[in-house]
Amino acid sequence: MHILVINGPNLNLLGRREPEIYGGETYDDLLRYIRGEAEKLGVSVSFFQSNHEGALVDAIQEALGQYNGIVINPAAYTHTSVALLDALKAVGLPAVEVHISDVSKREDFRQVSYVRAACVKTFMGLGFAGYGEALRCLAALDSGGAK
Ligand code: CA2
Numbered sequence: 001m002h003i004l005v006i007n008g009p010n011l012n013l014l015g016r017r018e019p020e021i022y023g024g025e026t027y028d029d030l031l032r033y034i035r036g037e038a039e040k041l042g043v044s045v046s047f048f049q050s051n052h053e054g055a056l057v058d059a060i061q062e063a064l065g066q067y068n069g070i071v072i073n074p075a076a077y078t079h080t081s082v083a084l085l086d087a088l089k090a091v092g093l094p095a096v097e098v099h100i101s102d103v104s105k106r107e108d109f110r111q112v113s114y115v116r117a118a119c120v121k122t123f124m125g126l127g128f129a130g131y132g133e134a135l136r137c138l139a140a141l142d143s144g145g146a147k
Pocket of ligand 1: 110
């Protein structure tokens with residue numbers, strides 16, 4: 001099983017600021033964590049990060065035929081992007097939305113998620129562990145498990 005993990009704007013700067021919200025670990029630490037979880041599950045992972053909405057749309061489109069599922073933290077585009085929602089719907093791959101912080105307890109403008117309607121599940125507020133849960137969720141779907 002091949003899973004594409006997509007991260008949106010500014011997540012490449014993890015660990016540099018706002019450690020009280022996003023923790024003190026870096027983007028490279030995140031990739032290391034996800035690789036470790038993927039190995040335990042026996043799934044393969046690839047990563048894509050961009051600060052550009054169109055590049056994220058392209059990555060979602062190009063996932064078709066290459067991957068069995070998508071883990072996506074669209075970052076700020078979560079709350080604004082119909083384009084990402086449409087791209088996820090268009091490819092129809094199972095997708096799981098992840099947020100490091102608990103967006104449900106933050107500002108009003110973070111209460112909307114456009115992508116959620118195209119995702120089978122959302123994990124938020126679990127820190128990096130949310131990405132591990134997302135991989136588990138996709139792996140369970142792939143093996144026909146109920147989750
Ligand atoms: O909690 C999450 O994972 C978010 O998707 C992160 C986004 C935010 O806009 C969403 O509402 C929730 C922001 C990522 C910004 O990352 C930073 C990295 C370094 C310093 C400050 C922010």
